[in-house]
Structure formats: C-alpha cells, structure tokens
Amino acid sequence: MIIAADIGNTNIKIGLFDKDRLVKSWRISTDVHRTSDEHGSILKQLFFAAGIDADSITGGIISSVIPQLNYTIMHMMEFYLDVIPIVVGAGIKTGLNVKYENPKELGSDRLINCVAAAKKYGAPFVLIDFGTATTFNVVNEKNEFVGGCITVGIKTAVKALANSTARLPEVELKPPQKVINASTVKAIQSGIVCGMAGQVEYIIKRIKKETGLPDLKVIATGGLSELVHEVNDSLFDIMDRELSLEGLNILYHLNSGGA
Template sequence: MIMAIDVSNTNITLGTFKGEKLLKIYRVTTKVPRTSDEYGVLLRDLVRLSNASHHEIEGVIIASVVPNVMYSLTNACIKYFHVHPVIVGPGVKTGVKVGAENPKEAGSDLIVNAAAVKELYGVPAIVIDYGTATSYQLVLEDGKLDSVVIAPGIQTSVQALTSDAARIPEVEIRKPKTILTKDTTECIQAGIVYGTIGETEYIVRKMKEESGLENIKVVATGGFGKVIADETDVIDIYDNILTLQGLRIIYYKNVAAGRKSRKIQN
C-alpha cells in the first residue's frame, strides 16, 4: 500500500492506494501550522479510516507547491511510517519533459497532472486544474509540458471579492438557474460561474488555435472543476482524482527505476 500526498496552497489531499485501486481520499487544510508530530498523528489516523494500519504503508510520494510545510510533513512520514518519501522534483522520473525556459520553475502539480493525462488518457491534451489557481496546460505528444496559462482560481476570486467589498456576502459556488439574477448572492454566483465558463472556453479555444491542435482532448480536474465541466462542451473528461493518480503513476515509475520511497528498518 502507498500513500500519495498532494500539497496545494489551500488543501493537502491524501490518497491511499493498493495497487491501482484508490482506497480512500481525504483533504485537510494546508494553512494550519503543524509540527511533524501533528502531521504524523493526523496522517496515521486517516490511514486507519481506510481500514488499514500505518504499518501497511510501504511507500509515500509527495508533490508540493508549499515549501514551508515540507520539513514537518517529510519528518512525519519518517517518524510515523518509517518511510523516506519520494518528493516530486528534479531527479525523480516522471515521463514528462518541461518546456519552460527554467524547468525548475514548473510546479510539481503541473508535472504530476501531465504524467497522469499522458498515461491515462493519451496526449496531446489540454489539462485544466481548478484549484487555488486555475491552470491550463498544453501537453504535447512526446509528453512535453509545452506551455501553461495561470488564472485566479474560483475560490480565490470569491475570497478576494468578499474580503475587499464590505457588503458582498460569502456565497456557495454553484450555477444559478439563469444569468439574469435578481439577488446579491445569485449575482455573485452568476458572475463567478458563468465568468469561469467563458474564461475556460476562450482560453481553450486560443490554445488549440495557436498550437494548431484543434482536435485534442481536454481533461479537467480540481475541486470546482465539476461545476464548470458540466456546463461546457469544451471539456471532454472530468477526473477529480487526476493528481493522485499521477502521483501513483510517478511512484511506480521510480520503483521500476530503483528510486522508490525507502522503508526504514527498525
């Protein structure tokens, strides 16, 4: 059994896998400061909810865009699971080439999503991740992460709006029945959801047009991706566990290459 951990700016998403089967998925808040013991106890308890023991965890893989949690999180894996985790970054086999001018600047989440799409759905493809930021990435036929467009995420946009405007209330993110809304809550919902649909359709169209790849598939993921995917024809596939699947795929690529997460012998 392995544990895959995706650390984003908003949430830490944890998945436990037995082979290719995802047993359970959990999310905890990233921004809460935690010690290695707090992470260890939390992760161990979440594994138990999978009807498993922490002793069954043979390997851990982590992708993180939040550097300041990594010391505590890594030490939690070592102390509580007796495993040195694989950290997605330079030197880790992913099957993805990075086309950026400075490849080290490419976020590990982008690389993991590209690896997942290449393996599960085929490339070339456009991958959209509706997270803290909304990212649109073009993955070419050779597995090259060619280009990325980054826009404010749905929740980030709502938080910016409600925190900076005194009379704007917090709202649930869902599509109202009509764009011709009458009350403040639905006005905000219409602007956020229909605005993101419009953004998605325009950016995808421009990426296809400028790449010359008019018929490539579009795969979406991320917590709010389902809301958008249900409302537009430009998204072909919605996969809410794409990133965790990518981590699983990368982990076993490194097992095959002899660079797996190392179990500590007592």
C-alpha cells in the same frame, strides 16, 4: 502499499495505493502551523478508522506547492510510517519532456496531473485544474509539456471580491440558473461562475489555435470543474477528479524501480 501526499494551498490530499489501485484517500485542510506530530496524529486516526496497518506502507511520495510544509510531511512519514518519501521536483523522471523555460518554476501540482493524464488518456491534451488557482497545462503530440497559463481560482475570486469591497458578501458557490439576477448573492454567483466558463472557453480556443491542434483533448480536474461543467457541458471531453494522486503513484514507481 505506498502513501501519496499532494500538498495544495487549500487541502492536502492523501492516497494509499496497492500497485495501480487507489485503496483509500482522504482530504485534510492545509495548515502551515500544524506540526509533523499533529499531522502524524491525524494520520493515525485516519488509518485506525479505515482499518489500515501503518506497517503495510512501504514507500511514500510527496508533491507540494507550499515549501514550508515539505519537511513537516517528510518528517511525519519518516517517523510515523518508517518510509523516506520521494519529493517531486526538478530532475524527477516523469515520462514527459518538460519544455518549461525554468523547470524549477513549474508547480509540481501541474506536473503530476499531466503525468496521470498522459498515461490514462494519451497526448495531446490541455488539462485544466480548477483549484486555488485555475491552471491550463498543454502536452503536445510529442508528449512534451510545453506550458500553459494560470488564472485566478473560482473560490479565490469570490474571496477577493468580498475582501476588496465594503458591501459584497462572500457567497456560497452554486451553479447559476441564469446570468441576469435580481439579488446580489445570485449576481455574484452567476458572474463568477459564468465568467470562469467564458474565460475557459476562450482560452481553450486560443490554445487549440496556437498549437494547431483543433482536436486537442480537453481534460478537467479539481472539484470546482463541476460548476463550470453545469454552465457549459460542451467544454470538457473528460472530467477526472483523482488525477493528482494517480500521477504521484505513477511517479513513485518511475523513480523507485517499482518498489
């Protein structure tokens, strides 16, 4: 089996793959102050609870948007699993033709999602990832990653509103029943979620116009995509929450000879 780690701003997703099959996955909170030994201890507990033998891990791969955690997780895999992981970065084989002006600027999270979507669903598509940031990523009919756009994430917007105002609370995110509300909490919930749905609808429309691809597949990933879907269930053609780990598994086999 191989271990895949997707290090995000909020969570680290960990998956174990036996060839193309996702055997087990976990999600732990991201903490830049946590040491490699602390990560190793958490992993040992997760393996023990799932009945996983560490000796069954023969390879690893890491995607990270937090550079200071790269070495920490690499060292953890080397010491606790005896594997030297592949790290997703510029120059890695992806199966996509990346047309970004500076490939080093392209977040590995965006890349791995598109790799998985291209294999599972085929190009062309726009992939929307609802995370700490909300990213729109376009792969055209030639299997070229041509770019996209980035906006604020839903939870990030909630936190920013609470932190930047004196009397507006940080609310729990729930799908709103209506736009007009007579309480502050519900007004924030409807404004944030319906606002994101409207933003997504507009950006999809612009992307289809700019690419000249009116039938472009719209793929959503990330747990918060469900909130937007409940507001407007016609926005997405496909919803798939496990793309990042699947993309890492694909990249591992592309760059390791399938070991």
